[in-house]
Amino acid sequence: MRIDALLLSLFRSLVYAFLLAPIVIVVLASLNAGNFLTFPPQGLSLRWFWTFLDNDVFIDAIVYSATLAAGATAVSLVVGTMAALYFVRHARQKAELVRLGVLLPLILPEILTAIALLFFFYEIGIGTEHQIALFTGHVLMTLPFVFLNVSTSLQGRDNAMELAARTLGASRYTAFRRITLPLIAPGVAAGGVFAFIISFDTFGISFILKGAGSAPLPIQLYDYLRFNFTPEAAAVSTVSIILTLVLVTLADLLFARNPDA
Amino acid sequence: MKRLRATFLILPAATLIFLFVVLPYVTVLVMSFRAPADGQPYGEGFSLAGYAQFFNEGYYAWSLPQSLVLGILTTFVCLILGYPVALHIAKASKRWRGLLYGIVLSPLLIGIVIRSYGWTILLGNSGVINSTLRQFGLIERPLPLMYNNFGVVLALAHVFLPFMVLPLLSALQSMDPALGQAARSLGAKPFTIFRRITFPVSMPGVQTGCILVFVLAISSYVTPALVGGMRVKTTTLLVIDALIDQFQWPFGSAMALILAVSAGLIVLIFARLTAMKWN
Numbered sequence: 001m002r003i004d005a006l007l008l009s010l011f012r013s014l015v016y017a018f019l020l021a022p023i024v025i026v027v028l029a030s031l032n033a034g035n036f037l038t039f040p041p042q043g044l045s046l047r048w049f050w051t052f053l054d055n056d057v058f059i060d061a062i063v064y065s066a067t068l069a070a071g072a073t074a075v076s077l078v079v080g081t082m083a084a085l086y087f088v089r090h091a092r093q094k095a096e097l098v099r100l101g102v103l104l105p106l107i108l109p110e111i112l113t114a115i116a117l118l119f120f121f122y123e124i125g126i127g128t129e130h131q132i133a134l135f136t137g138h139v140l141m142t143l144p145f146v147f148l149n150v151s152t153s154l155q156g157r158d159n160a161m162e163l164a165a166r167t168l169g170a171s172r173y174t175a176f177r178r179i180t181l182p183l184i185a186p187g188v189a190a191g192g193v194f195a196f197i198i199s200f201d202t203f204g205i206s207f208i209l210k211g212a213g214s215a216p217l218p219i220q221l222y223d224y225l226r227f228n229f230t231p232e233a234a235a236v237s238t239v240s241i242i243l244t245l246v247l248v249t250l251a252d253l254l255f256a257r258n259p260d261a
Numbered sequence: 262m263k264r265l266r267a268t269f270l271i272l273p274a275a276t277l278i279f280l281f282v283v284l285p286y287v288t289v290l291v292m293s294f295r296a297p298a299d300g301q302p303y304g305e306g307f308s309l310a311g312y313a314q315f316f317n318e319g320y321y322a323w324s325l326p327q328s329l330v331l332g333i334l335t336t337f338v339c340l341i342l343g344y345p346v347a348l349h350i351a352k353a354s355k356r357w358r359g360l361l362y363g364i365v366l367s368p369l370l371i372g373i374v375i376r377s378y379g380w381t382i383l384l385g386n387s388g389v390i391n392s393t394l395r396q397f398g399l400i401e402r403p404l405p406l407m408y409n410n411f412g413v414v415l416a417l418a419h420v421f422l423p424f425m426v427l428p429l430l431s432a433l434q435s436m437d438p439a440l441g442q443a444a445r446s447l448g449a450k451p452f453t454i455f456r457r458i459t460f461p462v463s464m465p466g467v468q469t470g471c472i473l474v475f476v477l478a479i480s481s482y483v484t485p486a487l488v489g490g491m492r493v494k495t496t497t498l499l500v501i502d503a504l505i506d507q508f509q510w511p512f513g514s515a516m517a518l519i520l521a522v523s524a525g526l527i528v529l530i531f532a533r534l535t536a537m538k539w540n
Contacts, residue, residue, distance in 0.1 A: 016364050018419060026382065085270050112480060140278075147274075203374055218373070222374050225378055234378075
């Protein structure tokens with residue numbers, strides 16, 4: 001191997017290490033037995049995981065975030081799948097406009113969207129009460145991911161099967177439920193998993209729009225990290241990372257996708 | 262009738278986007294021209310006070326070039342780090358590609374708070390890097406890796422690298438391999454192939470990636486806040502401070518819009534420059 005090729009592959013390996021480093025470090029830090037995040041760790045222990053399990057604040061935050069993510073994902077799945085169907089099958093010359101519109105929450109800076117929503121909900125007199133603004137924000141953030149995944153799985157498929165089913169007397173709804181939905185199921189599932197993870201992790205929207213009372217996990221973690229430096233935060237983060245990995249693996253196993261997707 | 266039924270499919274999404282994205286952004290625009298007030302978010306009538314305050318007070322005005330430079334540096338670092346990786350993945354065998362793809366996407370699946378937190382563990386004064394260097398006696402006092410532009414750019418580059426690699430990858434994968442083979446058979450050196458063929462072909466990806474990373478970087482909040490420890494003042498940090506802590510909505514909105522317009526101008530100049538050179 002020539003020297004410049006060697007240097008290039010060394011550089012690439014460093015970049016891959018750079019990508020993984022902070023995640024690996026958080027997991028390692030959570031196993032630290034000491035009272036502070038020092039390095040090298042003062043022995044290995046799971047004590048911070050027990051501390052975390054005894055801490056209602058973080059447990060509540062995880063439950064709250066999961067509930068919020070499940071709700072937002074459910075709404076996004078319905079709205080996003082409908083929009084994707086329209087985009088691929090019916091939009092024609094308006095396709096670019098539809099795509100741009102649905103992807104707006106992804107393209108616009110999240111923090112600015114959050115501020116805009118805050119003002120808007122104050123103007124109409126709701127403010128941050130009853131978590132309506134927060135929930136709306138999470139639906140907006142997750143919508144593009146459902147739309148992208150479903151429209152990808154719809155593209156390149158004609159609607160011949162649906163037409164055949166309709167010709168044989170199936171109602172529009174039956175044709176959708178028995179033909180279209182099974183065909184796009186992998187896309188819908190992937191969109192749902194993405195949406196859940198995005199909602200679970202999103203910061204800007206939750207930071208600006210959270211009302212009084214419980215807060216989603218990223219906000220609770222951020223508040224904690226501003227004043228504390230114990231490995232408990234690392235334990236919480238590790239649990240969150242594991243939850244995400246479990247979710248992705250489950251989706252992968254349940255919906256064995258085609259490798260090109 | 263058939264068109265009508267089809268339109269019903271897009272209705273929920275269209276309503277959602279119009280009500281909760283388009284209208285709220287109009288609200289921000291209007292808010293930036295409202296009069297300031299004490300004890301409440303905004304007062305009666307309209308004024309340009311918010312805009313004037315930003316440019317008159319150095320504390321605020323200087324945050325703008327600071328933010329933009331931070332964004333440009335982050336974009337540059339992402340491009341340098343991301344290009345070889347995208348090239349590598351585009352050429353990798355199918356089995357490897359999945360794994361490498363996973364590594365590139367992994368930061369996206371882990372929340373931004375956790376990732377920034379990881380960097381504070383690595384870069385802090387008693388963090389992993391400084392402790393290790395000190396143990397080997399290479400340094401006497403900790404290197405200033407955090408609470409400055411260096412740390413913030415490094416962490417931002419990590420957070421947004423996937424947004425650079427993915428567009429690059431899709432541009433590179435659409436390249437016809439025959440192009441490179443033809444050039445090689447005509448005697449072109451690897452670097453010449455890269456300069457004359459690969460890079461120009463990937464230009465749309467470079468453009469998309471740079472614009473995405475730049476916009477995301479200048480509007481990010483958590484990473485500058487945690488890694489910069491409030492000592493790196495970006496306009497986005499000041500916007501949130503004005504809106505949430507000081508309750509000055511017109512001023513905060515004016516700042517946000519000034520940042521958005523400045524960023525938009527840079528994106529426009531960048532798009533114009535790169536288009537002229539390569540198309």
